[in-house]
Amino acid sequence: MVTTLIFPRAMSRLDHRASGALSVTARNLAAARHAAYWWVLLSGFVEPLLYLLSIGVGVGRLVGDIALPDGRLVTYAQFVAPAMLAASAMNGALAETTMNFYGKLKFMRIYDATLATPITPMQVSVGELIWAMCRGGVYSAVFLVVMAALDLTTWGWALVALPVTLLVGFAFGALGMGLSTLLRSWQDFDYINVTQFGLFLFSGTFSPPSDFPVPLQILIEVTPLYHGVALLRAITTGSPDWTVLWHVAYLVALAVAGLTMASRRMGVLLLK
């Protein structure tokens, strides 16, 4: 690579850091190979698919077509499908970086041993997120295949949407990981679950935010899932415009903030 030639030292350092993070990912892969993990994986994918079929297709018959921000009309199933895709990316990432991460942090105490090696908290966070992305990526890929097969998007736009779902997952994963470091016990997960479900219902998923009163509409547009939904809807319906940049920027900022928080807090908790 050209960059390797120009910045040999910087690149080798980056390489080293990346391989550190990947070794954390590799640990999860090794663990997953034993566990009944693959069944758990399946459940996270089935849920949004059920929503898509019952509400998108079923309720969609009653609702009729719906207008996109640019005025184009799409079927209700086409409207709901990208939202379920975004929700699935969110759920997959959060499942990994809240419950599972918390368990490893506080109960299995996996990272106590990890951090006694050259691995840093930031590498642990990134490695865990990459793992969450692997899981989220599988969900999204399967979901996109279903969407394309049901004619809810084209194969081409589905291909564009896949990396975007990873960004959505990355942002939510980072946020979830950051928040998990603040939780005191398993009871606190109720807060995350309620918030997650609220986001799922209101983030422009089943109806456009403009259907709600203005204060609620503003609230919706501040929360993260709305940006994931709007971004993926613009792509799978084939109508991206410049606003996608804003959504991407929002999600990248969220990912960076979440990662920073997660690694700092991990340092505070484990490197006393």
Place this chain on the structure above:
Amino acid sequence: MAEDEALIAATALVKQFGDFTAVDGIDVRVRAGEAFGFLGPNGAGKSSTMRMIGCVSRPTGGALRILGLDAAKDGAAIRARLGVCPQQDSLDLELTVLENLTVYARYFNIPRKVARARAMELLDFVQLADRAGDKVEPLSGGMKRRLTIARALVNEPEIVLLDEPTTGLDPQARHLVWERLFRLKQRGVTLVLTTHYMDEAEQLCDRLVVMDAGRIVAEGSPRELIDRHSTREVLEVRFGNDPLDGFADKLDGIGERVEVLPDRILVYTGDGDAAAAQVHGRGLTPSSVLVRRGSLEDVFLQLTGRTLVD
């Protein structure tokens, strides 16, 4: 000792947690190839010191140099050359015995093939080769400890930190761990360990410090410490169920020091048999008499007191 000889050099090292001072300005030098021990009751600051040396805890004050590097700045580079066996086995219960080593080796950026070969070798070393494919959970306490030790060796460390390596193990398991640690020492690996077992310290340590309430109260080889802070022999006398209150006066002048405990009286002396004869000579008839060598335990109790700490 000159600064450059020391693998670990702590100077006025302090660790505070809020208002509580866990380590209160200690100076320690550990030389290459020696087995160095931190002794002390619970809460003396041993583990806090070990965590600072392991570069997973930032010193609040003082200087700490390890392998010629600054612990506050080069933590990752130092950790790459350390092996750590923490007080509580922090094994990965979701992985097999072998994977616990190979996955850990990846954290040191050790190539997969090398990691696997080394892991097999280490499992052999700690006598767990036949359990390589098993889960960790059903292993006995001694096996888990040995696996933790094997894991600490996966990066071929120059210094191995062992925080209470045999606490909670049965005698067979302890002796096996000691023997493996002794072999490591023979290979030139520097061992730093904490313990509150005196026999462990006498078995393993070339040099040790006794810590109490965050400070170092004594330093030297086990023999030196016994010579300096205790006596060559100790006479233990019992008088059945009689109250022992008045005996301090009756035995006064025998040996170097007399300590009256609720159940027995200890006479610290260079010659236990002579002291026993003196006791009989004063017309006293103990129900039992025992002469034993002065031990590190006597030093320990002398220095850190008999009061229960926690």
